[in-house]
Amino acid sequence: MTIIGSVAANFTRDLEQNYATIEEYVAEARARGVDFLVFPEAAIGGYLSSLGNHGDTRKTSARSLPPAITLDGPELARVQSIVGDLVVAIGFCELGEDGETRYNAAAVLDGDRVYGSYRKVHQPLGENMSYSSGTGYDVFDTPVGRVGLQICYDKAFPEAARIMALEGAEIIASLSAWPAARTATAENLQEDRWTYRFNLFDTARALENQVFWVASNQSGTFGSLRYVGNAKIVDPGGNILATTLLGSGLAVAEIDVASAFTTMRAGMFHLRDRRPEVYGPITEPQGADVAWMESAHA
16 A cells, blocks of 8 residues: 655745745655655746746746756755655756756655656746756656656646556656636636646546546745645546645545556556557647648648
């Protein structure tokens, strides 16, 4: 049995506040017996202050961007000193090898080791003004099983989770700074259409790939963004085992990966029953779909 925790919390440019929040949730996770804890996207240094034509750009206002850090730098070392033997996934802004390029990134680690890292591939609403995109997905062997990482808007693309499932992911950690809708925002954010989409993507990705899905998210506000929380753990049947709903907090669930996979995949095993020979157009960069998109945006 493995106990999973997923965090909904607010993270800003104040690194000391970030570390204090991490310490708080690590302490609660330890008290509740958690083995694997997932923090949100941009938990070190906060996310962007807005989406779209915002001011947090590499060209015009680097000072307003989150600090760009490296995998071997003091910031992640500080996190490792806090988490000890607890396995954690956490988001941050990564500085590229050239010393200039920024990536929206995440890593899975404990106090002794960084098991793997990921750079966000899919970028929404002008995020490319601030970050460069990653180029692929990996799955990492950790003490809690084979873990895949993705970030926020990635969850809207079935291919992202599917490739990790095909690579043997047992748990996919989806780290987000997912806000409410920018227009016609619902008075009750739990009923907001972007909250609905966030939750629907989580359950769909878990069910279609028959994996455990751990969704973390920021909560509260930062700049013009109002985050929707709803950190959760979803089982391979698409059932939500635990959730924070809108508020900050820690969602915790006990899972049995081997038993759940045996049960869920004994009959309809979605990965086995695929027909990849008919899916060619999905991965072809040229074709009718591209022509249609070009004509639609002409």
